[in-house]
Structures are given as structure tokens and as C-alpha cells.
Amino acid sequence: MKELDPLLHSQLRLAIMSILMNVDEADFVYLKEKTESTAGNLSVQIDKLSSTGYITVEKGFVGKKTRTVCRITERGQDAFRNYVETLKQYLNL
Amino acid sequence: MKELDPLLHSQLRLAIMSILMNVDEADFVYLKEKTESTAGNLSVQIDKLSSTGYITVEKGFVGKKTRTVCRITERGQDAFRNYVETLKQYLNL
DNA sequence: ATAAATAAGTTTATAATATAAACCAAATGT
DNA sequence: ACATTTGGTTTATATTATAAACTTATTTAT
Numbered sequence: 001m002k003e004l005d006p007l008l009h010s011q012l013r014l015a016i017m018s019i020l021m022n023v024d025e026a027d028f029v030y031l032k033e034k035t036e037s038t039a040g041n042l043s044v045q046i047d048k049l050s051s052t053g054y055i056t057v058e059k060g061f062v063g064k065k066t067r068t069v070c071r072i073t074e075r076g077q078d079a080f081r082n083y084v085e086t087l088k089q090y091l092n093l
Numbered sequence: 094m095k096e097l098d099p100l101l102h103s104q105l106r107l108a109i110m111s112i113l114m115n116v117d118e119a120d121f122v123y124l125k126e127k128t129e130s131t132a133g134n135l136s137v138q139i140d141k142l143s144s145t146g147y148i149t150v151e152k153g154f155v156g157k158k159t160r161t162v163c164r165i166t167e168r169g170q171d172a173f174r175n176y177v178e179t180l181k182q183y184l185n186l
Numbered sequence: 187a188t189a190a191a192t193a194a195g196t197t198t199a200t201a202a203t204a205t206a207a208a209c210c211a212a213a214t215g216t
Numbered sequence: 217a218c219a220t221t222t223g224g225t226t227t228a229t230a231t232t233a234t235a236a237a238c239t240t241a242t243t244t245a246t
Contacts, residue, residue: 040198065241133205136223153210
């Protein structure tokens with residue numbers, strides 16, 4: 001039984017990645033709403049994903065407000081697809 | 094986004110449940126080999142699954158050796174299937 | 187103009203989890 | 217008889233996830 005990428009095998013990080021697989025880009029506020037997570041938890045998990053290179057994080061401004069935009073990387077997409085394949089083995093899909 | 098049953102969202106417990114979904118019964122030694130886990134970890138996770146009622150554990154003897162046999166319960170099967178459905182939402186399957 | 191509230195995050199502390207290491211009792215091999 | 221293996225359990229430790237507290241800047245209300 002293959003190992004499940006521990007970085008992806010976490011509810012919140014998986015949710016983040018799942019969203020980013022489908023939307024090209026998503027900002028902090030959007031991810032927070034969609035995942036219904038606390039800001040603190042989201043911040044931590046985004047950091048982990050970005051420091052492993054699964055996503056990129058770009059901090060900018062829209063008007064005077066800060067805006068943190070996340071995008072999935074190639075590596076992230078590969079990892080996600082690989083995780084899905086591995087998981088299928090466990091789920092018998 | 095629905096919550097993923099935390100009892101199942103753990104690599105080893107998921108592996109145990111996955112096996113038990115397919116085999117009717119499996120003993121400690123078999124599960125240990127198949128999952129490549131340590132005995133201690135396996136013991137703990139089996140306890141958790143059994144104290145939640147997802148599996149039953151029967152300790153008996155075969156000859157003079159002890160034998161711990163695990164079986165999945167109805168509740169366990171329901172929970173597993175439910176987990177799979179929820180997960181599909183995350184994986185876009 | 188200033189105080190209070192809100193927004194967008196980050197940092198730090200705590201609770202929960204997973205894992206491994208140490209241990210135990212019985213059986214088997216030498 | 218003594219060491220080793222088998223089949224586990226218990227306890228300690230490392231990792232993780234989560235929440236609470238904090239920061240900085242921005243509105244909104246008075």
C-alpha cells in the first residue's frame with residue numbers, strides 16, 4: 001500500500017488544493033469562506049503548501065486593501081493527481 | 094464542503110478499514126503485514142476503530158498462540174462509504 | 187478629529203494525533 | 217536452561233492541526 005502524501009492528507013490543505021485545482025487563482029478571503037476555516041489555520045496551511053512549492057502566494061493590494069492570491073503550481077498539480085491515484089487504492093475506486 | 098470523518102481520515106486506520114471492507118475478517122498479523130505498520134501503532138488504531146464501533150475485535154487462540162481477529166461492522170461500512178462519498182467532493186471524482 | 191469596529195492576516199500557544207520505543211507474557215528453538 | 221521469536225499492549229515523544237491572541241491598516245460612526 002503506497003504512502004499517502006502527508007502534506008495533502010489533511011482536510012484543510014486538501015480542500016485548498018482541491019479548490020485551486022479548479023480555479024486558476026483564489027484569494028485568502030475566498031479560500032476562508034469556501035473552506036469555512038479560521039484565518040489562523042488557513043494562514044498556517046497556506047504557508048506549508050507554499051513552502052513545499054505546491055502553491056504560490058502573491059501578496060498585493062486591491063485599492064488600499066491587502067490581497068493574498070494563491071495559485072497551484074505544476075508540482076502541486078502533479079502531487080494532487082498522484083495523491084488521488086494513491087487514495088483510489090485505499091477506497092477501492 | 095462536508096467534513097471528513099476524522100476517524101477515517103488517517104492513513105493507517107483508512108488502510109485497515111479498506112482491507113476489512115474486502116475480506117470479511119483479518120487478524121492482527123495479517124493487518125500488520127499488509128499495512129506495513131508497527132505493532133504498537135496498529136494496536137492503538139485498532140482500539141480506536143473498535144471503541145467507536147467501526148470494527149469488532151475478537152481475541153482467541155489458534156492452538157496455543159493468541160489470535161486477534163477483526164471484522165468491520167455495519168456502522169463501519171456505512172462510515173466508510175460515507176467517507177468515500179465525501180472525499181469524492183474533494184478529489185473531483 | 188477621534189474613538190470604535192472591521193478586515194486581512196500572522197504568530198504563538200494548546201490540544202489532539204500519529205508513531206515509535208519500551209515493555210510483557212507465552213511459546214519455540216538451541 | 218537460556219536466548220529468541222511471536223503477538224501483542226502501554227507509555228512516551230514527536231508531529232500536526234487548530235484556536236486564541238495579537239498586529240496593522242482601514243473604515244465607519246460620533
